[in-house]
Amino acid sequence: MSEQPNELRICPHCGQENASHTLRCIRCGQELEELFELEGFDSKSAEDGDAFESEMAPMAEILASLDESPLLAENNKNEEEQLESPGDDDQGQPESDKTSPDWLERIRQRAKEEEDAAGELAKGAIAMDDRRSQEGRKQVDEAFDEILKRIREQNEHEKARRTRRVESELVDENGDPEWLRRIRELHPDHEDAAHDNKFASVKDAIDDEWTEEELQELLRREMGLPETPEEEPEEEAEEEITTEVSTPPTFDEIEVTSPPQLDFDNNAIEIEPEPEMIHNIPVDEEEVLNTGLMANLPLEDFESQGLVEEPEQADKDLEPDKVNESAETLVEGESDAEFEEKIYEEEKPEAEGGNTSSSDAPLSTEEILPDLLLLKNQRERAQVFSEIIGQEGRRTIAVLHETSRQSKIGRLVLALLLILGVLLAILIGTSGAVDLPSSASAAGFVKNLESIGSDEAVLIILDYQAATRNDIEPLAIKALEMLKENSSDVRVVTANPENLWLAGTVLDPVQAVDEYIPGGMLGYLALAVGDAPSWGELPIDQAFTGDADLFEGLEQIILVSDSADFVRMWLEQVSPWQQGIKTSAITTSVSAPILLPYHDSGQLQGIVAGLADAKALAVEPQNLVNQRAYQVGMLLMIVVLLLGMMMKADEDAQRRAEERRQ
Amino acid sequence: MSTVDLLLLLAGLVLSLMVFSYLLGDTLLFGIAMYTLVGVTAGFTFLVLLQKVILPMAISPLSAFPQTSALLALVPLVLSVLLVWLLFKKSSRLSGIPLGFLGGIVAAALIIGVSRGTLVPQLLSIVNAFDPNQMTSSGLPNWSGIFEAFMMLAGVLSVLFVFHHRKNKKLQDAFNHSWLDGVSGFGQVFIGITFGAIFVGLFSTGLVALIAYIQYLVDFVRLW
Numbered sequence: 001m002s003e004q005p006n007e008l009r010i011c012p013h014c015g016q017e018n019a020s021h022t023l024r025c026i027r028c029g030q031e032l033e034e035l036f037e038l039e040g041f042d043s044k045s046a047e048d049g050d051a052f053e054s055e056m057a058p059m060a061e062i063l064a065s066l067d068e069s070p071l072l073a074e075n076n077k078n079e080e081e082q083l084e085s086p087g088d089d090d091q092g093q094p095e096s097d098k099t100s101p102d103w104l105e106r107i108r109q110r111a112k113e114e115e116d117a118a119g120e121l122a123k124g125a126i127a128m129d130d131r132r133s134q135e136g137r138k139q140v141d142e143a144f145d146e147i148l149k150r151i152r153e154q155n156e157h158e159k160a161r162r163t164r165r166v167e168s169e170l171v172d173e174n175g176d177p178e179w180l181r182r183i184r185e186l187h188p189d190h191e192d193a194a195h196d197n198k199f200a201s202v203k204d205a206i207d208d209e210w211t212e213e214e215l216q217e218l219l220r221r222e223m224g225l226p227e228t229p230e231e232e233p234e235e236e237a238e239e240e241i242t243t244e245v246s247t248p249p250t251f252d253e254i255e256v257t258s259p260p261q262l263d264f265d266n267n268a269i270e271i272e273p274e275p276e277m278i279h280n281i282p283v284d285e286e287e288v289l290n291t292g293l294m295a296n297l298p299l300e301d302f303e304s305q306g307l308v309e310e311p312e313q314a315d316k317d318l319e320p321d322k323v324n325e326s327a328e329t330l331v332e333g334e335s336d337a338e339f340e341e342k343i344y345e346e347e348k349p350e351a352e353g354g355n356t357s358s359s360d361a362p363l364s365t366e367e368i369l370p371d372l373l374l375l376k377n378q379r380e381r382a383q384v385f386s387e388i389i390g391q392e393g394r395r396t397i398a399v400l401h402e403t404s405r406q407s408k409i410g411r412l413v414l415a416l417l418l419i420l421g422v423l424l425a426i427l428i429g430t431s432g433a434v435d436l437p438s439s440a441s442a443a444g445f446v447k448n449l450e451s452i453g454s455d456e457a458v459l460i461i462l463d464y465q466a467a468t469r470n471d472i473e474p475l476a477i478k479a480l481e482m483l484k485e486n487s488s489d490v491r492v493v494t495a496n497p498e499n500l501w502l503a504g505t506v507l508d509p510v511q512a513v514d515e516y517i518p519g520g521m522l523g524y525l526a527l528a529v530g531d532a533p534s535w536g537e538l539p540i541d542q543a544f545t546g547d548a549d550l551f552e553g554l555e556q557i558i559l560v561s562d563s564a565d566f567v568r569m570w571l572e573q574v575s576p577w578q579q580g581i582k583t584s585a586i587t588t589s590v591s592a593p594i595l596l597p598y599h600d601s602g603q604l605q606g607i608v609a610g611l612a613d614a615k616a617l618a619v620e621p622q623n624l625v626n627q628r629a630y631q632v633g634m635l636l637m638i639v640v641l642l643l644g645m646m647m648k649a650d651e652d653a654q655r656r657a658e659e660r661r662q
Numbered sequence: 663m664s665t666v667d668l669l670l671l672l673a674g675l676v677l678s679l680m681v682f683s684y685l686l687g688d689t690l691l692f693g694i695a696m697y698t699l700v701g702v703t704a705g706f707t708f709l710v711l712l713q714k715v716i717l718p719m720a721i722s723p724l725s726a727f728p729q730t731s732a733l734l735a736l737v738p739l740v741l742s743v744l745l746v747w748l749l750f751k752k753s754s755r756l757s758g759i760p761l762g763f764l765g766g767i768v769a770a771a772l773i774i775g776v777s778r779g780t781l782v783p784q785l786l787s788i789v790n791a792f793d794p795n796q797m798t799s800s801g802l803p804n805w806s807g808i809f810e811a812f813m814m815l816a817g818v819l820s821v822l823f824v825f826h827h828r829k830n831k832k833l834q835d836a837f838n839h840s841w842l843d844g845v846s847g848f849g850q851v852f853i854g855i856t857f858g859a860i861f862v863g864l865f866s867t868g869l870v871a872l873i874a875y876i877q878y879l880v881d882f883v884r885l886w
Contacts, residue, residue, distance in 0.1 A: 411685075422872060423880070426880055468871065470870050471867050497706060497710040500710060518715040539731075542723060562867075569775070572779025573771060573775045576775070576779055588867045589866040589867050590860060593856060593863060594860065600787055602787070612866070625870050626873055629876070630873060633869040
């Protein structure tokens, strides 16, 4: 808004003086922008025409501020005054200003009649701007999406090309991938065979007269490369071909100039491009293949598991007809993506149809994955096996009781104390006599022994060790003496070779064991069960010097054994077959508690066990061990046990108190 | 005393002292004594088996070959050869024939023997303990017999329950049955008494052996 609205305004374009309220120059029609210079509004933006046009958006705000501006209200008021008193205005104004155009008058008139005209205009401008902005945004978005789409497609194409290049770089001149070469290096024996097999089909297809140079030339022609000049050295040509073959071009790079068929000796021979050896083995699995474990596996295993894709198979995967068709399609100008999609669509129905055998079909990741998992499993097993080998010789089970030096010393002290006590008891004083109450089992044994009459057959079974002879032999000697007094028919047998010479103490020195029973308890069982056959004698009968029927006419059996198991086995195996025979036992103190139930059940007529039952048989003291030493030894052991129990209780109490404290 | 007896006594003294050296640990002297014992026992056993078993039972019957006894003698001989073959080839299936034959017979004998010789007689013993004739004496109750019968029954049941309770202790921890623990503890008392009696018998037997050999040494020294 100008500071002097009543002054004339000079058109900046033509210099014509205009009224202060005119919008345009009356001569040239140039807009007089200064009219719209408002307070607080950036005048620079209004002066700059280009910038002003770019900032059309706040037009509605400008118009709205015009309505509210008091200056504009004054201006309108002045205009009304001027309209009401035209004579006054005409005096002060030039002629040109007096004759204002009709359109301006209409505008002014309409502005008087419609107070919100500016608002309507603002609304229309805003709506127009919105409509234009929406259309513009839509176009911009579409263009942006299209650009993004193109960029993505280009990236995908670029990735596919890079993948092919990387894979092709891993393939050598023979078409073998790097991982396969590593395996073959580990198996040089198989390498030759595999190498020969690989080219067997090629040699079958191609005439034997084809030379290497011809094949390379044919390959160069196939790949669209210029033919090798004859004057070039062979080495250079080979290097070029080798380089090119090692990096076979992708379909994008192939320029097919002629059909890939050549007539040679009236045979259509198709030289195909080197197949791409694509393997789906991850990097970590390649490490597995490079380990020593995989080196031990023969190459046939890899081939059988489908890990090695033979070139023949790859040749079958890429059949020449398809290559020709694809090449022709490419010539017709199809894009790379369309070309690849077409090949993929051609291969897909074959794979789904199952027309080709499984060996011919390319191996997918899903097919190879189980094999890779198997290899991984083998690797894990190898690691476990190596760990087991490493742990060989080490202690795998924790020792339940670690013997400490302190316990060794305590054991030594206890043993020496016991030996010293026994020694002193033997050296000092008399041997004494044990006056223990007779047990029921011992009484039963004596009663049964006394019941044996004359001429009754008694079988004595010896089965004890030398270590327990002092606990058993006094009782056995006394029993034999009683039987001898009764004139009983005593027969002594054993199945333990040791008792053959131990019996010399029990029996008369000139008397030996009557029979040796081979087979232990099974021998006794055979004799108890078996009968003499009509056709002869059993092999075990050959072992007897006398009557082989061990149990015939037998009334009593006395088992002299230090083993409760032997007595129990006898009662379980032999006695049920010979139920009319009474059985009793002379055993040690250890076996007595175990055999007591058999005495209660009536299976044993009586039991005498060790030194405690010596009184029942009235064994002479001189035939027994030193009774005083026995008492001293038992007393020492009782003291040690009581002390041990007290110390253990004290340790437990201290541990519990410490646990409560914690 | 003859010279031979004196030498035997001296040898016995030396061997006894070598065995006593085990108190100082697994010494060389103890090892020598043990190897001597094992070697002598094995040699003696082989001679006994050769004289009493192999020659009369396996070799001698072959002399009367056409007869049935000779043919029957071939059966244990062949089985013995197959068993010896196991020493040279442990994975031989032919060697499994005598082993299987022997194992089958032993297993069958054990099962039948335990049933006929232990289970049935012991159960009958418990049942017979409740015989009215044994629980009465002259028309009056025999309280000792009654007490013995019930204690026997309670002991058997509680001891059997100890093993069952220990096996399922983890499952029963979820349910607090104090009476089950009481029955199990009652059975453990019987087991403790049994093991205590066995330990006393074991120590008594060992002590008798110790006294006997110390007496032997003392007697040997007193000779001089």
